[in-house]
Amino acid sequence: MKDPDEAKPDPHKLRRRTVWTALAAFLSAGAAMTARFFFPRAIFEPATKFRIGPPSDFAQGVDERFRQSHGIWVVRKPDRIFAIYAKCTHLGCTPNWLEAENKFKCPCHGSGYDSEGRNFEGPAPRPMDRASVELDADGLIVVDTSRLAQCPPGGRCEFETKKDFHIAL
Numbered sequence: 001m002k003d004p005d006e007a008k009p010d011p012h013k014l015r016r017r018t019v020w021t022a023l024a025a026f027l028s029a030g031a032a033m034t035a036r037f038f039f040p041r042a043i044f045e046p047a048t049k050f051r052i053g054p055p056s057d058f059a060q061g062v063d064e065r066f067r068q069s070h071g072i073w074v075v076r077k078p079d080r081i082f083a084i085y086a087k088c089t090h091l092g093c094t095p096n097w098l099e100a101e102n103k104f105k106c107p108c109h110g111s112g113y114d115s116e117g118r119n120f121e122g123p124a125p126r127p128m129d130r131a132s133v134e135l136d137a138d139g140l141i142v143v144d145t146s147r148l149a150q151c152p153p154g155g156r157c158e159f160e161t162k163k164d165f166h167i168a169l
């Protein structure tokens with residue numbers, strides 16, 4: 001014959017199990033928070049200083065290869081190469097290069113810039129900035145977008161006087 005007490009759950013056992021479960025949950029949450037502290041979610045920005053290749057890689061005109069990845073256009077003129085920082089000087093949208101019209105056009109409020117990044121229409125107050133460029137020991141162009149030169153409204157453009165904002169050809 002079966003003992004009637006055998007089917008009843010042991011209250012001490014049940015309490016112990018509940019306490020251990022709560023303790024395990026508490027310790028797991030603590031471990032997760034500690035791991036999160038040592039490995040925070042980080043946003044990896046693209047490098048601000050990067051090589052884009054030798055000058056011979058760039059044909060005459062505006063090169064869009066680095067706009068998406070690094071926010072610049074590389075422009076080759078007969079006598080020099082420079083990098084335009086792809087940010088409208090009105091409120092910071094990214095203009096589009098319109099090859100057929102030979103100009104940059106901002107989609108936000110319509111500012112237009114010529115192929116050197118000089119504003120000529122719309123609300124933009126000044127030309128787009130230029131990023132620093134130099135040749136490294138291997139003859140590759142190094143662009144540094146943490147070093148920008150700008151034209152203040154109605155003022156003298158820094159990049160017209162500073163040599164490290166274009167590469168003479």
Ligand code: FES
Pocket residue numbers: 088089090091092093106107108109110111122123124
């Ligand atoms: S942000 Fe480019 S025109 Fe306003």
